[in-house]
Amino acid sequence: MADTTAAPLTTADGKPLKAALARAQSRARRRALLLVLPLLLFILVSFVLPIGELLKQSVENDYFTANMPRTVQWFQTHPAGTPPDEAAYAAVALDLKDGYTARTAPLAGTRVNYDMPGTRSLFTSTARKAAQMQPPYKDALLAADPKWGDPMLWATMRRVAPAISDDFYLAALDRTRDVNGNIVQVSQDQRIYIMLFMRTFGLAAAITFICFLMGYPVAHLLATLPLRKSNLLMILVLLPFWTSLLVRTTAWIVLLQREGVVNDILVWLGVVDNQHRLEMMYNQTGTIVAMTHILLPFMILPLYSVMRPIPPSYARAARSLGATSWTTFRRIYFPQTLPGIGAGSLLVFILAVGYYITPALVGGASGQLISNLIAFHLQNSLNWSLGSALAALLLVAVILLYWLYDRLVGIDKLKLG
Amino acid sequence: MALPVYASPLERLWRWVFRILCGAVLLFLIAPIIVVIPLSFNAEPYFTFTSKMLHFDPAGYSLQWYDKLLTFGMQAPGHERNWAWWSDVWQNAKWINAAKNSVIIGFFATLVATGLGTLAALGLSRPEMPYRRAIMAMLISPMIVPIIITATGLFFFYSDPGLPYPYLSFSPFGLHFGYFSLHDAFGFRLAGTYLGVILAHATLGIPFVIITVTATLIGFDHSLTRAAANLGASPTTTFFKVIMPLILPGVISGGLFAFVTSFDEVVVVLFIGAPDQQTIPRQMWNGIREQISPAILAVATILVVISIAMLATLELLRRRGERLRGMSPQ
Structure with a gap:
């Protein structure tokens, strides 16, 4: 290029022409952007954020996490595959007792129910009896409903314990996790x-x-x-x-x-x-x-x-x-x-x-x-x-x-x- | 377009088949809309032509379904038709209230969409606009994203933090994971308010304003604004005296589109509107889902007449715009 050797062109007040042009252009760009900005902000708040909220909702559900804190704690301290001990049953019974007074037990049950149909009523009916339960809680819970001994139920509860999961995407693709945590297709009649x-x-x-x-x-x-x-x-x-x-x-x-x-x-x-x-x-x-x-x-x-x-x-x-x-x-x-x-x-x-x-x-x-x-x-x-x-x-x-x-x-x- | 002289008989035959095919498609397009109109004057509660109607017997026709539109929901529909009756209509008739709601929501949504959209379109049509394509794609997206997704997102976003949202109420200043709850931040919620529906409808109308106004600005001669500035006009004067008259047809037709979008929108209203935000489409939706009565056809007829009026307005605007820019139709 010629201008590497020759003196750079300047404007009347001595500034390099290139810089002056760039300034003028960036000012014009800013002005154009400024005209669009109000609408951009509006769309951000009224459209992009709501869709972000939807995406968040699709991975996050804390019905169980928020309402069964002791049970969640037990799952965190015990690795997958541990059979539920007395402490685990105690955690469930106490959580359900609290859930009954706070009326949140059905919510926790709803979350488990998404993955294992028929468990919502198990949670509500057991919560009703939980107030009178005495230790040992394992026997008390099994007496309230023998379903509490089902390993599938415990595997499901472990899976829904974290608030953030990919469960709903799996469900939306007709997939689920089995007892061992492998992704499998749901049964033929539920693939919709x-x-x-x-x-x-x-x-x-x-x-x-x-x-x-x-x-x-x-x-x-x-x-x-x-x-x-x-x-x-x-x-x-x-x-x-x-x-x-x-x-x-x-x-x-x-x-x-x-x-x-x-x-x-x-x-x-x-x-x-x-x-x-x-x-x-x-x-x-x-x-x-x-x-x-x-x-x-x-x-x-x-x-x-x-x-x-x-x-x-x-x-x-x-x-x-x-x-x-x-x-x-x-x-x-x-x-x-x-x-x-x-x-x-x-x-x-x-x-x-x-x-x-x-x-x-x-x-x-x-x-x-x-x-x-x-x-x-x-x-x-x-x-x-x-x-x-x-x-x-x-x-x-x-x-x-x-x-x-x-x-x-x-x-x-x-x-x- | 006449057929050339060298056309073979087969081509002549095909030409007729082709015309009949086109006629059939055009009939398919227009017939459903036209059929609704006479059926709305049916004297019987049927959705088909009675033999009396087919013989043009006046007894087969009546205005009863239009009357139903006025009286449905009134406190004393049997009252003598005096001032009190009409005031009862104005205050209590369900379709009248729905019309009022639709007009109010549509008007303000159009105002927001047209104002913001026109400004943005002016910016987007400047040659020096950066990220033009990306920004344009984002601003048009409310038209492309399925309405059910938008409605669902708004439903979550507008909802107040109740039981399903414990995580929102725990957060200080409403900040949580980068999202804020309007309820926590400002102490109000948009779900079930007119403002919420208006803002949502404005969002849906914006792409139409952007498209129509940028289309008008394509042929815009930017030296006009420079000439105005050269002659001493301030940017505001330039805008109102030079730019506005030229883009006005585009702005008005964009506004019409935005209004029609709001006037015809039902899903967002169903998801975020309270029962008292009953609009015409929502009332129609309920009517069609529960038990469809010919009164729906009367509403449909009125809406068809309105859309004919809109179409005529648009056509006039288009001609005016072409005349102003010196492009007269042949």
Whole structure:
């Protein structure tokens, strides 16, 4: 470089030009950052921290730790595999006695119950009797309920003693630990979560594919019609996009239910017998139809914005060089629409994977997705940690897809309407 | 686009098949929304067209479900329809209250989202903005992250430290593992408050504001602000006199998106809202889950009319924006 030998350029007041420029640029950068900062802080508090709280909940559960301190102490001082002695039974009995007065025994039982169903009632019923218990506690506890002699119960209690564990992630992947602490699959009839993840991804892929099949021709039509006509037809795409999700879901319930409009038309046409009306609602069919309808605009709009600028002269040139219309489409038109296909498909897939409202309302039993199970654990079974672990796994999948979207399409290319 | 003269008969046939296919898809898109409207005037409590409706017999139609919307939850629905009746409607009717809640929450959420979002979009569109891509990805993420995850996180974050949160109440100054409990720190909790729902809805609306406003700013000529400064305008004057009029269409359409997002949001309200934060979507959700009545269709019809109005506003804004920037449609 020349300026290593020559005197450096300076500004009027004698400062090196490079430094002055860097100062001015960093000031401009700071100013730009300052404009974004309020929102960044807002998002941090109202979005990132809550998700951090969720991740924390997924590894931490101190129902047992906080309410059975003596038992936890015993587990800490005795290595795994030690058979429970009188001291251990005494710790449990005294903890339960305290738990009964403080009404926290059911909580400790709840935590054990997550890993070993049927133990919650054991804790509550024993806690009720614990107040009258006298040493030796081993005999007293075994007299209260012989289940206290079960080595599996003790192994489970040892496992749930630390507040922080990977138990809920194991449970979310249909795994558990056996008596010796090895990770094993849960019994066949209890494997539900992996199946549900597969169903969620399978349904999302199916919906994405249907959206592609339906959206591609429409986007092509809209992109090749004169602007005045295509703007009119575009209303038919944008109106559903702007209509409330609940309204669209309601509309599908009305259309597809047993006594609904579609079944009525089919009966009237004689396609379906009145006695054998189709069951299209409250099952997977209902979920697929309603979600396809809701997500279709997210496929059409990116496709349209990619197809619109493709010059029709390319296709004409291909035809004039002897290509058939199919070859023209396959070799000339389709490759140019690939960015739109990628953008639309990824967007639809990402949105479909996390869908909650529509499957909850129209899905019945077979149309439930992973989101619905997360809600179930939060609102009904109250196993918040397992719900959080499932949510965290879903979040990882969505973030990966989002990263892919940013890589392939670019976040700043996202357009609405 | 007319077919070229060299098109074969097969291509002509395919063209018709193609058009019919497209028509079917467009019908699929619009039919469910249109069907709801006449059904909401059904005289019978059915979700299908009665034979009277199909014969356009006036007896098949009625406004009873709209009437139900007004009277549901009233103290004295049978009262004579005078001033007292209407004040009863305004105070006690469940759907009216839900509408009031939805509008209040939507308005403030839009205000927060549009204000903060527009500022951030201005910063993001400056060429010297550092970490642009990463920051943009983070600000858009509330739109991408499944709503159930956001709602769950907010549910934990907003909850007051009760039995499930002993570890939060043990901590001094509410600090624990780097997280703080709003309850311990400031003595209030956001769960079940309007403020909590408004902040959550603002978060969900922000990505839309960012997307629309940055899109408007793509064609923005930065020399205009320099010219304004050169002519002696302060940054504030420049903003309100030069920048704002140019980006206003983007800001308004972003605000509309944010409002619609809040107006249609049910999961977060279900998770963190108290029973008195009954919004229209929540009331609909309950209605659909418990026993669906045609009154839901009346609400749906009203919402469809509102979204038509929104769409028309957006279209007008788009045209105005194009005219202002000298890009008139062909």
